[in-house]
Amino acid sequence: MTTVPQQRPTGWRKRDKWWAAAFLGPQVGGLLVFLVFPLGFAVVLSFMQWDGLTEASWVGFDNFRAQFADPEFGHAIWNTAKLGLITVPVGLGLALLIAVALNSVRGKTIYRVVYFLPVVTSSVAVAVMWKSILASGDYGILNNTAHDLFGVTLPDWLNSEQWVMVSVAVVTIWSSLGLNVVIFLAGLQTIPPQLMEAGRIDGASPARLFRSITLPMISPTLFFTMVVSVISSLQAFESVYILANPAHNDGARTIVYQVYDLGFKQFRFGLSSAAALILLVLTVAVTLIQFGAQKRFVHYEE
Amino acid sequence: MTAVAIQRPPRRRVPAGRIVLHTVLILGGLTMLFPFVWMVLTSFKSDQQMLLNPQEVLPEPWRAENYSDALTAAPFARAFWNSFYIAAITVTGTLITSAMAAYAFARIRFRGRGLLFGVFLATQMVPAQVTIVPLYLMMSKLGWVDTHLALIIPAMVNPFAVFLLRQFILAVPAELEDAGRIDGAGHWTIFWRIVLPNIRPGLGALGIIVFLGSWNSFFFPLIFLNTTELFTVPMLIAQFVGQHDLTSYGLVMAANVVTVVPMLIAFLIGQRRIINSLASSGLGGR
Numbered sequence: 001m002t003t004v005p006q007q008r009p010t011g012w013r014k015r016d017k018w019w020a021a022a023f024l025g026p027q028v029g030g031l032l033v034f035l036v037f038p039l040g041f042a043v044v045l046s047f048m049q050w051d052g053l054t055e056a057s058w059v060g061f062d063n064f065r066a067q068f069a070d071p072e073f074g075h076a077i078w079n080t081a082k083l084g085l086i087t088v089p090v091g092l093g094l095a096l097l098i099a100v101a102l103n104s105v106r107g108k109t110i111y112r113v114v115y116f117l118p119v120v121t122s123s124v125a126v127a128v129m130w131k132s133i134l135a136s137g138d139y140g141i142l143n144n145t146a147h148d149l150f151g152v153t154l155p156d157w158l159n160s161e162q163w164v165m166v167s168v169a170v171v172t173i174w175s176s177l178g179l180n181v182v183i184f185l186a187g188l189q190t191i192p193p194q195l196m197e198a199g200r201i202d203g204a205s206p207a208r209l210f211r212s213i214t215l216p217m218i219s220p221t222l223f224f225t226m227v228v229s230v231i232s233s234l235q236a237f238e239s240v241y242i243l244a245n246p247a248h249n250d251g252a253r254t255i256v257y258q259v260y261d262l263g264f265k266q267f268r269f270g271l272s273s274a275a276a277l278i279l280l281v282l283t284v285a286v287t288l289i290q291f292g293a294q295k296r297f298v299h300y301e302e
Numbered sequence: 303m304t305a306v307a308i309q310r311p312p313r314r315r316v317p318a319g320r321i322v323l324h325t326v327l328i329l330g331g332l333t334m335l336f337p338f339v340w341m342v343l344t345s346f347k348s349d350q351q352m353l354l355n356p357q358e359v360l361p362e363p364w365r366a367e368n369y370s371d372a373l374t375a376a377p378f379a380r381a382f383w384n385s386f387y388i389a390a391i392t393v394t395g396t397l398i399t400s401a402m403a404a405y406a407f408a409r410i411r412f413r414g415r416g417l418l419f420g421v422f423l424a425t426q427m428v429p430a431q432v433t434i435v436p437l438y439l440m441m442s443k444l445g446w447v448d449t450h451l452a453l454i455i456p457a458m459v460n461p462f463a464v465f466l467l468r469q470f471i472l473a474v475p476a477e478l479e480d481a482g483r484i485d486g487a488g489h490w491t492i493f494w495r496i497v498l499p500n501i502r503p504g505l506g507a508l509g510i511i512v513f514l515g516s517w518n519s520f521f522f523p524l525i526f527l528n529t530t531e532l533f534t535v536p537m538l539i540a541q542f543v544g545q546h547d548l549t550s551y552g553l554v555m556a557a558n559v560v561t562v563v564p565m566l567i568a569f570l571i572g573q574r575r576i577i578n579s580l581a582s583s584g585l586g587g588r
Contacts, residue, residue: 016410019489023406026399028418030459034437035425041436052439098330101323113573114331117338120569120576121562122518124536128543128558129337132344132551139551141340144357174333182581235429238520242540256431256521263435264525276432284427 045273052267063274073275075250076258079165083254084233086169087176092225094173095180100214102181103188112185115178123175127242130171134158134243161251164244168252172239176232180225187221188214216299223298227290234283255279341562345369345555352551368556372542375553378560380531381538388450388534389516395458396512397505404467405493409479419468422461431521438525452526453534457516463508470504471497507579510572514580517565535561 046063050056067073098115102108118126133141136156146152157167191214199209215222237256244252247261259279263272344352345368346361355362372378406412407419437456438447446452474497482492498505523537533541542557569576 016489017412020406020410020412020415023402023410023489023493024418027403027459027461027464030399030456031422031425031461034456034459035428035433038433038436038440039428041439042433045436098327101327105320105323105327109574111327111331112577113570114334116573116577117334117566117569119580120514120565122520122536122565124518124520124540125558125562126337128539128554129341131543132555133337133340139352139356141357148357174337178334179580182577186581231429235431237431241520241524242543256429259431259434260525264438269435269439272435276435280428280432283429287427 042273042276045269046277048270050269052269059270063270064278066271067274067278072250072253073258076253076255076275079251080234080236080254082165083169083172083236084230086166087172087233088226088229090169091173091176091229092180092222095177095225096184096218096222098177099181099184099188100210102185108185112178112182115181117178118175119178121175123238124242126171126175127239130167130174131158131243134167134171158244159249161249164240164249164252168236168239168243171243172233172236176229180229183225184218184221187218191217219298220300223290223294227287230286230290231283234279234286255282338562341555341558344551345559347552349550349552365552368552369560372553372557372560375546376538376542376557377531377533378535378538378557381533381535381561382564384450384532385517385534385536388453389513391454392457392516393509393512395454396460396463397509399458400460400463400508401467401471401498401501401505402493403464404471405489405497407464408468408471409492409497410489422464426461426465434521434525441526447526448528448532449526450532453516453519453522457519457522460512463512466508467501467504470501474500506575507582510576510579 047058047060048056049059049063102111105111121129132139134143134157136143136159140157142157143154146154155163157163195213195217196209199213204212235256236254237260240246240252240254240257246252246254246257247265253261255275256279259272259276262268262275266272343359343361346364346366347368348361348363348365351358351362407415407422441447441452446455478496478500479492482496487495517534518536519534520536520540523534524540527533527537530538530541539557539561543554546554
């Protein structure tokens with residue numbers, strides 16, 4: 001390849017440059033217009049105070065300072081972290097358990113279909129369905145049944161500051177379980193049966209087989225689902241927006257809700273962009289940390 | 303029981319483990335199904351029953367009017383059409399443009415290819431929510447706010463799609479293209495006649511992912527649409543819930559059933575392909 005700059009490009013190669021430009025045009029152009037430019041615009045906005053109507057003014061790092069001092073933003077960070085800390089380990093753990101179970105039984109298809117139903121259902125519809133289960137008062141079937149059958153009074157899942165994120169986490173786990181199960185199942189099916197057989201002949205217990213063969217062999221899949229789950233927790237919005245009441249409950253405020261609230265309800269574009277950029281930094285940081293940890297924990301076949 | 307167990311050869315003990323596995327899986331499956339079943343049951347209940355006996359499992363009486371009431375209370379047919387045609391155009395545009403870009407990254411040599419592809423991959427890390435305020439300001443300058451263009455055009459820019467299709471194109475045997483080139487075919491002919499037909503499974507999987515993503519998306523419609531007639535299905539149901547929330551659960555659930563069932567039927571018909579598409583490419587339409 002190093003010799004290429006020395007020789008003059010042939011006509012064929014010269015034309016290739018134009019072909020490449022033509023083929024890449026729509027996606028690269030779209031990326032510049034709808035992603036790169038708005039991202040730069042967001043950076044500029046984050047240093048300004050602007051409501052879209054009056055004159056904009058340069059405020060330096062004030063928006064970022066204001067966000068870090070804002071207790072609502074603190075709630076947003078904490079709630080988002082809480083959601084991730086519940087959904088990632090519990091959601092992936094359950095999915096792995098079910099995938100391992102499914103991998104060793106017949107009749108996978110019917111189970112796969114049933115577990116997958118929530119995945120193809122819109123998050124809005126899912127939230128509406130769960131609202132009638134988790135609601136307090138007369139309508140929520142869960143609290144009603146607990147009260148009538150066992151005389152227990154359960155918390156107001158969707159309106160209590162303490163419990164709302166746990167409820168959102170449960171619904172999130174429920175709706176993404178099927179997707180994680182089929183991804184794990186696909187990973188499990190790449191494990192050569194001879195490997196398990198060899199372990200079994202050596203007298204390894206099922207727990208030992210799982211720890212020493214299954215886990216290392218599917219660690220790339222586990223890593224991939226972890227990255228996706230963490231990122232989708234960071235971006236949580238729709239579930240809290242429909243299910244809970246983040247406008248009146250600080251316990252349900254997520255980072256994206258904060259961005260939405262500041263930008264589209266309060267029209268404070270600068271503050272909203274600052275919050276959005278903090279979200280971007282968090283996303284990139286978490287992704288890089290995970291890729292760093294990958295070297296230590298993920299086993300790739302040679 | 304112990305006597306029976308001793309008589310049996312040890313191999314026969316395996317079904318006992320299977321029964322435990324199936325029990326766990328069935329319990330999990332029921333947890334998956336319960337919210338759907340409960341939604342359907344609630345959709346037939348009257349307001350009166352919800353108020354007086356909310357814990358009753360079966361509707362008494364079965365009130366099918368909830369469905370006709372829901373369908374006349376909001377323009378659901380319109381929302382279905384909106385969601386469908388937005389998703390269809392988004393899928394078509396995404397497939398064509400991302401396959402073109404993927405072809406360039408896989409098969410055309412040009413300087414800076416590796417770098418540009420790296421940038422493409424890196425942009426996947428930027429959440430759409432980060433650029434939403436500037437995007438809104440741009441759309442309002444363009445006059446695209448409260449139009450479907452604001453939902454369709456930005457959604458076609460999809461680095462993940464380019465990445466996925468590039469993988470499929472790299473797997474197409476180069477000899478096929480060489481044969482075409484000897485016959486004097488240019489890049490466009492090779493792309494259109496040789497590469498595209500050979501990556502049909504990839505296009506199918508991507509089409510399913512993009513369709514689901516568009517059909518179920520809520521954040522962008524929430525930001526960009528104001529007029530009820532332009533609403534997509536998730537937007538309409540969200541508005542419906544806001545309007546009827548505490549007064550009429552049966553009605554809300556009937557509306558929800560109307561929006562969920564067509565997707566579920568489509569899913570059941572194509573379940574194998576849909577599940578495999580999402581499993582193999584992972585990201586789940588987000």
